[in-house]
Amino acid sequence: MKNEWVDICDINDIPPMGAVCALHDGKQVAIFNLSNQGEVKSICNYDPVSKASVLSRGIIGDIEGRHVVSSPLHKQHFSLDTGECLQHEGIKVNVYPVRVVNSRVQLQQLDS
Amino acid sequence: MVTSINKKRVIVIGNGMVGHKFIETLCDQKNSDIEILTFSEEPVLAYDRVQLSSYFSGESATDLSLASIKKYEEQGIKFHLNDKVISINKSEKTVVTEKGIEVCYDKLVIATGSTPFVPSIPGGKGEHIHVYRTLQDLEDIKSSAKVSSCGTVIGGGLLGLEAANALKQLSLKTSVVEFAPQLMPVQLDKEGGKLLRKKIKDINVDVLTEKNTKKITQGTAHRYRMEFTDGSQLETDTIVFSAGIRPQDELARSSDISIGERGGIIIDDYCQTSDKDIYSIGECALWNGKIYGLVAPGYQMAKTAAIHCAKTLSEEKVEKDTLPCFTGADMSTKLKLLGIDVASIGDAHGKQEGSKSYSFTDSKAQTYKKIVVSENGELLLGAVLVGGAEEYGSWLQLYLNEMQLPEYPQQLLFPYAADPDSTTTGVENLPDSAQICSCNDISKGEIASCIGKGIHDAGALKQVSNAGTGCGGCVQLVGQILDSELNKLGIEINNELCDHFSYSRAELFDIIKIKNIKNFDELLDKYGQRSGCEICKPTVASILASLWNDQILDTPHVTLQDSNDAFLANIQKDGTYSVVPRVPGGEITPDKLIVIGEIAKEFSLYTKITGGQRIDLFGAHVHQLPQIWKRLVNAGFETGHAYGKALRTVKSCVGTNWCRFGVQDSTSMAIFLENRYRGIRSPHKVKMAVSGCARECAEAQCKDFGVIATEKGWNLYVAGNGGMRPRHAELFATDLNDEILIKYIDRIMIFYIRTAERLQRTSVWMETLKGGLNYLQEVIIKDKLKINNELEEQMKLLIDTYQCEWEATINDPEKLKRFSHFVNSKETDPKVIFTTEREQIQPA
Numbered sequence: 018m019k020n021e022w023v024d025i026c027d028i029n030d031i032p033p034m035g036a037v038c039a040l041h042d043g044k045q046v047a048i049f050n051l052s053n054q055g056e057v058k059s060i061c062n063y064d065p066v067s068k069a070s071v072l073s074r075g076i077i078g079d080i081e082g083r084h085v086v087s088s089p090l091h092k093q094h095f096s097l098d099t100g101e102c103l104q105h106e107g108i109k110v111n112v113y114p115v116r117v118v119n120s121r122v123q124l125q126q127l128d129s
Numbered sequence: 130m131v132t133s134i135n136k137k138r139v140i141v142i143g144n145g146m147v148g149h150k151f152i153e154t155l156c157d158q159k160n161s162d163i164e165i166l167t168f169s170e171e172p173v174l175a176y177d178r179v180q181l182s183s184y185f186s187g188e189s190a191t192d193l194s195l196a197s198i199k200k201y202e203e204q205g206i207k208f209h210l211n212d213k214v215i216s217i218n219k220s221e222k223t224v225v226t227e228k229g230i231e232v233c234y235d236k237l238v239i240a241t242g243s244t245p246f247v248p249s250i251p252g253g254k255g256e257h258i259h260v261y262r263t264l265q266d267l268e269d270i271k272s273s274a275k276v277s278s279c280g281t282v283i284g285g286g287l288l289g290l291e292a293a294n295a296l297k298q299l300s301l302k303t304s305v306v307e308f309a310p311q312l313m314p315v316q317l318d319k320e321g322g323k324l325l326r327k328k329i330k331d332i333n334v335d336v337l338t339e340k341n342t343k344k345i346t347q348g349t350a351h352r353y354r355m356e357f358t359d360g361s362q363l364e365t366d367t368i369v370f371s372a373g374i375r376p377q378d379e380l381a382r383s384s385d386i387s388i389g390e391r392g393g394i395i396i397d398d399y400c401q402t403s404d405k406d407i408y409s410i411g412e413c414a415l416w417n418g419k420i421y422g423l424v425a426p427g428y429q430m431a432k433t434a435a436i437h438c439a440k441t442l443s444e445e446k447v448e449k450d451t452l453p454c455f456t457g458a459d460m461s462t463k464l465k466l467l468g469i470d471v472a473s474i475g476d477a478h479g480k481q482e483g484s485k486s487y488s489f490t491d492s493k494a495q496t497y498k499k500i501v502v503s504e505n506g507e508l509l510l511g512a513v514l515v516g517g518a519e520e521y522g523s524w525l526q527l528y529l530n531e532m533q534l535p536e537y538p539q540q541l542l543f544p545y546a547a548d549p550d551s552t553t554t555g556v557e558n559l560p561d562s563a564q565i566c567s568c569n570d571i572s573k574g575e576i577a578s579c580i581g582k583g584i585h586d587a588g589a590l591k592q593v594s595n596a597g598t599g600c601g602g603c604v605q606l607v608g609q610i611l612d613s614e615l616n617k618l619g620i621e622i623n624n625e626l627c628d629h630f631s632y633s634r635a636e637l638f639d640i641i642k643i644k645n646i647k648n649f650d651e652l653l654d655k656y657g658q659r660s661g662c663e664i665c666k667p668t669v670a671s672i673l674a675s676l677w678n679d680q681i682l683d684t685p686h687v688t689l690q691d692s693n694d695a696f697l698a699n700i701q702k703d704g705t706y707s708v709v710p711r712v713p714g715g716e717i718t719p720d721k722l723i724v725i726g727e728i729a730k731e732f733s734l735y736t737k738i739t740g741g742q743r744i745d746l747f748g749a750h751v752h753q754l755p756q757i758w759k760r761l762v763n764a765g766f767e768t769g770h771a772y773g774k775a776l777r778t779v780k781s782c783v784g785t786n787w788c789r790f791g792v793q794d795s796t797s798m799a800i801f802l803e804n805r806y807r808g809i810r811s812p813h814k815v816k817m818a819v820s821g822c823a824r825e826c827a828e829a830q831c832k833d834f835g836v837i838a839t840e841k842g843w844n845l846y847v848a849g850n851g852g853m854r855p856r857h858a859e860l861f862a863t864d865l866n867d868e869i870l871i872k873y874i875d876r877i878m879i880f881y882i883r884t885a886e887r888l889q890r891t892s893v894w895m896e897t898l899k900g901g902l903n904y905l906q907e908v909i910i911k912d913k914l915k916i917n918n919e920l921e922e923q924m925k926l927l928i929d930t931y932q933c934e935w936e937a938t939i940n941d942p943e944k945l946k947r948f949s950h951f952v953n954s955k956e957t958d959p960k961v962i963f964t965t966e967r968e969q970i971q972p973a
C-alpha cells in the first residue's frame with residue numbers, strides 16, 4: 018500500500034502562494050502552492066498551539082529564507098519543510114509527501 | 130578584635146540606601162588593602178526605601194533589596210545585622226555595639242539616616258499607631274489593617290500621601306490630616322495644593338487641613354478618637370504618623386562630634402565630620418546648614434566620601450583638588466502620589482526677588498502648571514506641575530543648566546501653540562555636562578558616549594549607562610537623547626516594515642502611488658526581497674485597496690489578505706467564522722431584524738448585539754458563509770467589514786427625530802457617514818460616532834472621528850480611541866455645516882491613510898504627528914501642504930468605486946470555490962464541536 022500516490026485536486030484549484038486543506042486518509046492535510054517557485058508543500062492542517070484546524074488559511078511567507086505559514090489565529094510560524102513551530106521549541110506538526118503530476122496534486126498514501 | 134595585618138578597616142554604621150552606595154563605590158576603587166565592615170540595626174541588608182510603598186502592591190522584600198548577602202560575601206564585605214552601634218571612641222578609634230562587639234577602625238562612616246518625627250501628643254503611642262519608614266513598619270501597618278476599617282495619616286507632605294496610598298491599597302477608608310492650610314506645603318504653591326486636594330478627594334481619600342492634633346483618646350465608633358485644637362474630632366482605627374523626619378545623630382552627639390543647632394552631623398565638602406577620620410553621609414548629615422531628605426544627594430555624598438576615603442587610605446599625600454566634592458544638590462522632585470503626577474522644581478513658591486510667574490489651570494483635564502522665571506524672563510527659576518508631569522524632564526534641564534528661555538516664556542505652558550516645526554524637546558541644546566539622571570549622577574555626555582559605542586536600544590542603554598535605574602524620573606529624557614543622538618549619527622530610527630521591505634508603510638504608500646504599482650509581486654520585485662510574510666502582505670494589500678480599490682478577493686490579491694479578509698468574515702478560536710452585516714448608524718427595520726433572526730435560526734448561529742450597535746452571528750462553517758450572505762444580500766444587507774482594517778461602525782443617537790434635547794439630526798448624519806466611508810481600507814480600523822447634543826449618548830469623543838451636534842452645526846473631534854489605551858478625542862473644528870464637516874473628514878481620512886504606519890490607530894498617529902493637532906489643522910483647514918484637492922479626489926475615487934465585497938463574491942463562482950473546508954470533500958471540520966448555553970451554541 019505504501020508509496021502509492023492519491024489524487025487530491027488540480028494545481029489550479031490552489032491559488033499561487035495560497036493553500037487548501039485536503040481530507041486524506043481521515044487526516045486534515047494543508048497543501049501549499051509555491052508553484053511560482055516550482056514547488057508544492059504539505060503539512061498538517063491542525064495548529065497545535067491554537068488548537069484548531071486552520072493552517073491552510075494562514076499567510077505564506079519566508080522567515081530568513083525558510084518557507085513558513087503563519088497561523089491565522091495567533092500568528093505562530095510553522096516551517097513548510099519540517100513542520101517545526103518557530104516560536105515554540107519542541108512543537109512540530111507532521112509533514113506529508115506531496116507532488117504535482119500533469120497538473121494534478123497528489124499526496125502519498127499514509128502508513129496504515 | 131584585631132585588624133588583619135596590613136589591611137585598613139572601614140566601618141560603615143547603617144546599611145541603608147546611602148551606606149550601601151558608599152560600600153559599592155568603595156569596592157569599585159579596587160583597593161585590596163581595605164577591609165569593609167558594616168552594622169545595621171535592621172534585620173536585612175540595604176533595600177530600596179524609595180520604592181517601599183510598592184511592598185503593598187505586591188513587591189516582596191527581595192524585590193526591594195539592593196544588597197545581597199551572597200554578593201557581600203563574594204566581595205569579602207563583613208556585616209552584622211540586627212546589631213546597633215551604641216558608642217564611638219574617637220581616641221581609641223573603636224565602636225561598640227548593643228550585642229557587645231567592639232571593633233577598631235581606620236575610617237568610620239556614619240550613615241544612620243533619619244527617624245520619623247512623632248510629636249509628643251498625649252495618647253500618641255499604641256498598638257495601632259505607626260510610622261512609615263522601614264519594612265517592619267509596613268508589616269505592622271498590614272497587621273493593623275486586618276483589624277481595622279479606616280485609617281488616618283497625620284501629615285500631608287510627600288511621605289504622608291504615600292502612606293495614605295498604602296492605607297488605601299489595604300482597603301481602609303483613608304483620611305489625611307495636615308497642619309498647614311494645604312497639602313505638600315514645601316513643594317507646591319497654593320493653587321497646586323488646591324488641585325491636588327481636589328483630585329485626592331475624587332479618589333475617596335478625605336483631606337482635612339489646618340488641623341492640629343491635641344490628643345488621642347479612645348473612640349466610640351472606632352478604636353481611636355483624634356481631638357484637634359479647634360475643637361473638632363475624628364475617629365479612626367489606625368494612625369500613621371508622617372510629620373517629618375529627624376536626622377539620627379545620637380551617636381555623633383554622644384561622642385562629641387559637631388552637630389548642627391537643629392540637629393544633623395556637620396560635614397564639609399568631602400563629607401568629613403569634625404573628626405577627620407569620621408565621615409557622615411545621607412539623611413543624618415548636615416551640609417551647609419541643610420539636610421537632604423532625598424536619595425540622590427545621599428548617593429552623591431556616598432561617592433564623594435568613598436573616593437576621599439580610598440585615596441587618603443592608600444596615598445601618603447593627596448592632592449586635594451583632584452578629589453570630588455559635594456557641592457549641594459537640587460531638591461526638585463517628580464512623584465506619582467495616589468496615582469496623581471506631581472512635580473516641583475526649584476523655587477516653586479516664587480520667593481526670589483523680582484521673579485515672575487505664569488500659571489495655567491486646565492479645569493477640564495484637571496491639570497495645573499506653573500513656571501517661575503527670572504525678572505528679565507530669561508531663566509527658569511522654578512515650576513510646579515500637578516495632574517500631569519510630562520514637562521518635568523525638559524523643564525528641569527532648563528532650570529539646572531540655566532538655559533535661555535524662549536522670548537515669551539509662557540509658551541512653555543502651551544507647547545502645542547509653539548511652532549510645530551521646531552522640536553519641542555530641545556535635548557539637542559543641552560550641554561554634555563547636563564546631569565540627566567540625578568539618582569545615579571549620569572550626564573548627557575556619558576549617555577551619548579554609550580550610544581556612540583553602539584548601544585542603540587533603550588533597554589540596553591539603561592543597563593549599560595545605569596541611567597534610569599533609580600526613581601525612573603529621567604527615562605523619557607534618556608529616550609529623547611537616544612533619538613537625537615541616533616539622528617546625529619545619521620542612523621534612522623528603524624521603522625522598516627519587515628525583513629522583506631526596507632521602507633516604512635508611509636514610504637511604501639508613496640512608492641506604490643507614484644510608480645503606479647498594481648500588485649504585490651511587482652512591488653516585491655522592484656523594492657523588496659524574497660517572498661514576503663504575514664506583515665508586509667496584508668499591509669501592501671491594504672495600500673493597494675486604498676489607492677486603486679480593486680476587489681480584495683481578485684486573483685493577485687487574495688493570497689495577501691489576512692485570513693479574516695480572505696474569507697470576508699472574522700475567524701473564531703475554533704476555526705469557524707462570525708458574520709456581521711452592516712447596520713448603518715445602528716438603525717434597522719423590523720423586517721431586517723426578522724431576516725437576521727431567521728438566518729440565525731436556520732444556520733443555528735450564536736447571536737449577540739455588539740458594542741458597535743449591530744448584530745454579530747457566530748459559529749458559521751466556512752462553506753456556510755456564501756449561503757448565509759446570499760440570504761443577507763437578497764434582504765438588502767451589505768458586508769459590515771468587521772473583518773477589515775476599514776471603517777467599522779458609525780454609532781448614532783436618536784437626535785432631533787425623537788429626543789427632547791437633540792439639536793441636529795444625528796441619526797441621518799451617522800447613516801450618511803457610514804455609507805460614505807464603508808469599505809475604505811486604512812492602516813487600522815476606523816470608528817466614528819455622531820451625537821445629537823452635548824449629552825453625547827453616542828460616545829463620539831472616544832472615536833477616531835467624533836461628531837457632536839451644536840445649535841449652529843457640528844463639532845468635529847478627531848483621534849479618540851477606546852480599547853487598550855483610551856484617548857480622549859481632540860476638538861478639531863467647531864460649528865461646521867454639513868458640507869464642511871464632510872470635506873474635513875474626507876481630507877483627514879485620506880491624509881491618515883497616506884501617512885500612518887501599519888496598525889496605527891488615528892490616536893497613535895496623532896501622537897506621532899509632529900506638531901500634533903495644530904499641524905493637522907494647518908494641513909486640512911489652511912491647506913498648508915497644498916494637497917487638499919488631491920486628498921479629495923482620492924476620496925471621490927474610493928467612494929465611486931465601492932462595491933459590497935460579499936455581493937461581488939456570491940456572484941462569482943470562481944471566488945466561491947475557496948469556501949469549503951476540504952478541497953476534495955464536502956465534509957466539514959470534524960474538530961468543530963458545539964455545546965449549548967442559554968439556549969444558544971458555544972464552542973465546546
Ligand code: SRM
Pocket residue numbers: 699700707708709737738739740741742743744745771777778814816831832849850851852853854890
Ligand atoms: C463583536 C465585538 C464585541 C461585542 O460582542 O460587542 C468585538 C469583537 C472583536 N474585537 Fe473589538 N469588538 C467590538 C467592539 C469594540 C469596541 C466598542 C466600539 O466600537 O464602540 C472597542 C473599543 C473602541 C475602539 O476601538 O476604540 C473595541 C476594541 C477592540 C480592540 C482594541 C483596539 C484599540 O485601538 O485598542 C481590538 C484589537 C485590535 O483591533 O487590534 C478589537 C478586536 C476585536 C476582534 C476583531 C478580535 C479578533 O481579532 O478576533 C473581535 C472579533 C469580532 C468578531 O469575530 O466578529 N476590538 N471593540 C464588537 C463589535 C462591534 C461591531 O459591531 O463592529
Ligand SMILES: Cc1cc2nc3c(=O)[nH]c(=O)nc-3n(C[C@H](O)[C@H](O)[C@H](O)COP(=O)(O)OP(=O)(O)OC[C@H]3O[C@@H](n4cnc5c(N)ncnc54)[C@H](O)[C@@H]3O)c2cc1C
Pocket residue numbers: 142143144145146147148168169170171178179180181182212213214215240241242243261262263288291377380410411412413421422423424425427464600
Ligand atoms: C516611604 C518613603 C518614600 C520615599 N520616597 C523617596 C523618593 O521618592 N525620592 C527620594 O529621593 N527619596 C525618597 N525617600 C527618602 C529616601 O528613602 C532616603 O533619602 C534614603 O533612604 C536615605 O538613605 P540613608 O542611607 O541616609 O538612610 P536609611 O536608608 O534610613 O538608612 C539608615 C540605616 O541605618 C540604620 N541605623 C541607624 N542607626 C544605626 C546604628 N546606630 N547602628 C546600626 N544601624 C543604624 C537604620 O536602621 C537604617 O537601616 C523616601 C523615604 C520613605 C520612607
Ligand code: SF4
Pocket residue numbers: 782783784785788789790791792795820821822823824825826827
Ligand atoms: S446625545 Fe443628546 S440628542 Fe442624542 S440621545 Fe443623547 S441627549 Fe438625545
Ligand code: FES
Pocket residue numbers: 565566567568569596597598599600601602603604
Ligand atoms: S533620575 Fe532617578 S533614575 Fe534617573
